[in-house]
Amino acid sequence: MNRFLIERHIPGVENWGPDQLKAVARKSNSVLHGMGPEIQWLQSFVVPGRIYCLYLAEDETLIREHARLGGFPCNVVTKIGGIMDPTTGAG
DSSP states (O other): EEEEEEEEEEETTTGOOOHHHHHHHHHHHHHHHHHHHTEEEEEEEEEEEEEEEEESOOHHHHHHHHHHHHTTOOOEEEEOOOOOGGGGGGO
């Protein structure tokens, strides 16, 4: 599967409380369950006005379909070409 970074523009999202975030996560999980194993949500990061999400999926079409079914914005989808971290430079 490929890794994708999704940028969702949601004004004021940084002010959402735990209940709002929980409700959106539950909706996302429900949609993903119905879509099958070809798409997986790994993690999301909430920043002012945006949520950045990391997903595994066969292709961008599945990412956009998940957003459509869930009613989530899907402003930018970027296929991740590689990953690095501090261990990449070790040795």
